[in-house]
Amino acid sequence: MFVFDTITHRLRRGCETMAYPNGPAPALPDRHGGALRVDAAKCPDGCAECLPVCPTVAITQPASRGIALDLGRCLFCAACVEACPHSAITQTGDYRMAVRRREDLVLGEPGREQVRLAAALDGKLRKLFGRSLRLRQVSAGGNGAEEADLNVLGTIGWDLGRFGIQFVASPRHADGLVVTGPVSRNMELALKKTWDAMPEPKIVIAVGADAISGGPFAGHPEVRDGAASVVPVDLFIPGWPPHPLTILDGLLRLLGRLEDERRLTPPAR
Numbered sequence: 107m108f109v110f111d112t113i114t115h116r117l118r119r120g121c122e123t124m125a126y127p128n129g130p131a132p133a134l135p136d137r138h139g140g141a142l143r144v145d146a147a148k149c150p151d152g153c154a155e156c157l158p159v160c161p162t163v164a165i166t167q168p169a170s171r172g173i174a175l176d177l178g179r180c181l182f183c184a185a186c187v188e189a190c191p192h193s194a195i196t197q198t199g200d201y202r203m204a205v206r207r208r209e210d211l212v213l214g215e216p217g218r219e220q221v222r223l224a225a226a227l228d229g230k231l232r233k234l235f236g237r238s239l240r241l242r243q244v245s246a247g248g249n250g251a252e253e254a255d256l257n258v259l260g261t262i263g264w265d266l267g268r269f270g271i272q273f274v275a276s277p278r279h280a281d282g283l284v285v286t287g288p289v290s291r292n293m294e295l296a297l298k299k300t301w302d303a304m305p306e307p308k309i310v311i312a313v314g315a316d317a318i319s320g321g322p323f324a325g326h327p328e329v330r331d332g333a334a335s336v337v338p339v340d341l342f343i344p345g346w347p348p349h350p351l352t353i354l355d356g357l358l359r360l361l362g363r364l365e366d367e368r369r370l371t372p373p374a375r
């Protein structure tokens with residue numbers, strides 16, 4: 107009887123995995139404003155009202171132009187959005203913001219209002235990893251937030267395994283290293299050893315502001331200001347922490363499996 111009830115219950119509930127990316131993406135929570143946008147044309151010289159409100163010095167004022175806003179250091183607190191009297195910094199509501207190159211996270215120059223989204227791996231790596239990517243996660247001084255959102259991707263609602271992406275326990279079985287945390291000095295050796303233990307070819311994914319730049323801990327003598335100081339990073343996923351949708355979008359772009367935000371492409375053969 108119990109088994110019958112269980113089967114009936116499962117049939118009634120149907121498939122609980124979201125349709126994304128072949129269907130609509132789930133909405134971001136109200137408090138999550140999405141990626142930032144900087145409109146240089148609205149930013150007059152000498153204003154600078156956004157600079158002192160930023161808790162991580164993510165906004166600087168280069169000599170040549172208005173501002174440079176580094177999404178790799180940003181906590182997405184929106185204090186700068188509220189402080190700007192000219193609406194030069196706005197929230198887009200867009201979950202997509204993963205990039206391949208660190209410099210692509212810096213906004214503010216004309217033509218660089220928003221991030222340039224991540225390009226796919228080259229053909230050989232796409233062929234290797236496009237249908238099957240095994241990831242080893244190292245929390246290098248992480249606070250648990252990024253780790254929790256990575257964990258969410260394994261739940262039934264997200265079902266990361268349907269894309270052939272799985273987390274594994276041993277670096278010997280891994281194709282990719284996922285780094286969270288600012289890389290505290292006492293985790294530096296563990297991170298390097300994990301990287302060294304992984305077979306070639308291999309990739310690195312930095313998840314969250316801490317792993318990209320050190321985040322609010324940048325410059326502290328006990329941290330290394332992010333993963334790139336220890337291992338070569340192939341994908342930077344901003345956020346503090348990044349929304350699971352931002353992480354999934356970045357992974358699928360890296361594997362060349364998103365033609366646009368709605369359509370899943372067949373994996374490379």
Ligand code: SF4
Nearest residue numbers: 160180181183184186
């Ligand atoms: S949203 Fe980002 S750039 Fe703006 S004040 Fe907060 S941390 Fe700084």
Ligand code: SF4
Nearest residue numbers: 149153154156190194
């Ligand atoms: S972004 Fe806004 S607050 Fe910051 S310098 Fe430009 S106009 Fe001023």
